[in-house]
Structures are given as C-alpha cells and as structure tokens.
Amino acid sequence: MVIKMKFKHFINPVETVKKIMYYYVKEGYIALDCTVGNGKDTLRLAKLVGKNGKVYGFDIQGEAINNTKNKLKELGLEQNVILINDGHENINKYIHENLDFIVYNLGYLPGGDKNIKTQPTTTIKSLKKALPLLNNNGLLLITCYVGHDGGKEEQEIVEIFLKSLDQKMYNVLQFKFINQRNNPPILYGVEKTY
Numbered sequence: 001m002v003i004k005m006k007f008k009h010f011i012n013p014v015e016t017v018k019k020i021m022y023y024y025v026k027e028g029y030i031a032l033d034c035t036v037g038n039g040k041d042t043l044r045l046a047k048l049v050g051k052n053g054k055v056y057g058f059d060i061q062g063e064a065i066n067n068t069k070n071k072l073k074e075l076g077l078e079q080n081v082i083l084i085n086d087g088h089e090n091i092n093k094y095i096h097e098n099l100d101f102i103v104y105n106l107g108y109l110p111g112g113d114k115n116i117k118t119q120p121t122t123t124i125k126s127l128k129k130a131l132p133l134l135n136n137n138g139l140l141l142i143t144c145y146v147g148h149d150g151g152k153e154e155q156e157i158v159e160i161f162l163k164s165l166d167q168k169m170y171n172v173l174q175f176k177f178i179n180q181r182n183n184p185p186i187l188y189g190v191e192k193t194y
Contacts, residue, residue, distance in 0.1 A: 012184065020141060021048060029053045030053060031049055042055060056095055057084065088122065099134055102130050104118075106151070107145035114148065124157060141189050143185050168194070172189070
C-alpha cells in the first residue's frame, strides 16, 4: 500500500508568507511591499488593510508597476495603494510614516528579464531604512530565492545582516526546508520588539 502525503501547513515560504499576512495584517494597517513584481502581495495587502489602511509598493521595473496598477483598478483597490517605480533602497525618499508590515521577495520578476534582479547592496540599504520605520511588534518578511545566479550570495549577505540585529530590539527567525531539492526559497521573519 502506497501512502501519498500532501502538504498541509509547510507548503513553501511563499505560502507561509500568505498565512502570516492573513493572520497579522489588519484593517487600517500601513504596509510596504518592497518588491511588487507581479503584484500578488500588493493586492493581498490592499485587501487586508482595507479602505482605512495604506500600501506602498516599490519596483524598479515600470512593467511591474503598470501591471499591478491595472490589477488594482480592476478590483477597485487602487485608492489606498501608492506604487513607486524606484528601487527599494530609496524608501526614505517616499515614506515618512511608521509601518506595520513589510514584505520582500528577492530575485527577479517571474516571467520577466532574469538579468534584472535585486542586488545585495541595495537590499541591505533598503533593510537598514525599512527596519526603523517598523512599529513596535511590526513584522518584516524576506523571501530569498537561492536557485538563480546571484541568489545564494544575496541570501548569505541578508542572513549576515539579520544575524547582526540586536536581540533586545528584534526577534529574527529563519524558515527553510532542509530535506528538499532544487534550492527551495528561504524565508526570514523579523519582529520589532521595542
């Protein structure tokens, strides 16, 4: 007899991020999607924060911003979303308020040009600017894709930076499969504790 097992809770880091979003993000929250990409997280956040909340979304590719803007309009969610066609390392130029939730999906735009991708230097600059914006008990999630060229190096630099955070100010965890093949993504979670 062959028993087929299905994933129930530990599907992958992307699904884990969704579950955390649904659990944590509430009506009226202010959220930031640092890597809009195909817009899935931005749309999800826009629904969760509702009319009284706000979502900022960054992407260096105009295509990602325009596609997401169109999806938001189709769903009537554009009124509380500010999309910014710029690198996430420049968040300090656009955001001057505290945030409840921040999400990153590092790497390249799925279905897009694989040569245009997040870079370790700009990602670290962005994290250094994003963390001070988090409210007390705010969450920051980073999914690192390690299977593409440069992805493992970026993940290692992100991990070194996160390990350096003061434990009196931040709780940091790592969520990764240790028995999966094909370089599964690694998720980091940061909770601001002060």
